[in-house]
Amino acid sequence: MPVGERQRLITKILSVVLDEPAQVDVKFNWFINQHQIEHFKSSFQIIDKIYIDLKGNNLVKKVQSLQSDAYFGGRYNFLFEFDEIQHFSSARLKSLNNYPPTLKVNYSIADWKNWCVTYSSKADTYRFNKTTKDFDFKGGRTCQRAYLDCFRDILPQHNGLNPTLRIADFEVKGIFTFDSNSVNKVKKLIEKKMIFL
Numbered sequence: 001m002p003v004g005e006r007q008r009l010i011t012k013i014l015s016v017v018l019d020e021p022a023q024v025d026v027k028f029n030w031f032i033n034q035h036q037i038e039h040f041k042s043s044f045q046i047i048d049k050i051y052i053d054l055k056g057n058n059l060v061k062k063v064q065s066l067q068s069d070a071y072f073g074g075r076y077n078f079l080f081e082f083d084e085i086q087h088f089s090s091a092r093l094k095s096l097n098n099y100p101p102t103l104k105v106n107y108s109i110a111d112w113k114n115w116c117v118t119y120s121s122k123a124d125t126y127r128f129n130k131t132t133k134d135f136d137f138k139g140g141r142t143c144q145r146a147y148l149d150c151f152r153d154i155l156p157q158h159n160g161l162n163p164t165l166r167i168a169d170f171e172v173k174g175i176f177t178f179d180s181n182s183v184n185k186v187k188k189l190i191e192k193k194m195i196f197l
Contacts, residue, residue: 007082010172010186011070014080017187022070022080030159031066031151034059041158043100050095050150054143060134068152068164078106078162079152084169088115089123091139091146104196105153107166115168163196 015022030039035047068079093116096109103109116123123142130141153164171189175182 006084006169006176007069009178010082010167010175011080012178013175013182013186014070014072014167014190016183017190018072018076020072020074020076022072024067024070026071026073027065027067028159030155031068033064033066033148035151039155039159043103043154043158046098046100047150047154050098051147053094053098054091054135054147055137056134056143056147057136058134066148066151072165076162077160079156079164081149081152081164081166082169083112083149083166085119086123086126086142087145087149088112088119088168089126089142089146090116090120091143092116092123092149093120095146095150099150099153103154104157104163105166106163106193106196107168108193112166112168115170165190165193167193 011022011024032039035044035051037044040047069082070080072078072080093113096113096116099109124139127141128139131137132140132144135141135143135147156162156164167186167189172186175185
């Protein structure tokens, strides 16, 4: 499946499972591309350390809104992220190792770490030459992706949302069509994941 299509398929299935429309254009004033103390609050030192550990070298000056793969409102009130292989890099493992044990998320951090160990050699080569202004070196876009994934995990608990739900591509392998079988598989998967609501 082309990049993005699988994400849209899983999001559509999840909407049916949750009986809640997925919103893909929701913006929050705290969900921006800079780690600011007023948004991260007591987790500011954590995100600042992650930024330094990933060798961030130039905080972006142009403030821009970030988006999640989807937002589910109603009683769910959480961000949803669909993680394909490029999210399981050595940079992401480094960031996950900085997460405090008190951080609430609707996915297994231990599983994410294990997949980073397994797939990082492939993930690290994904668009390796691409740089960004805040990670201005080869592999910089990979580091930026890991850094901004932390925003999606940490910011919600400080800004009135429920913990983020993540589904890894590996967890839904074999799902390529929208049908009742796919809906049942996703339903069983998220029943195990949705601990914090």
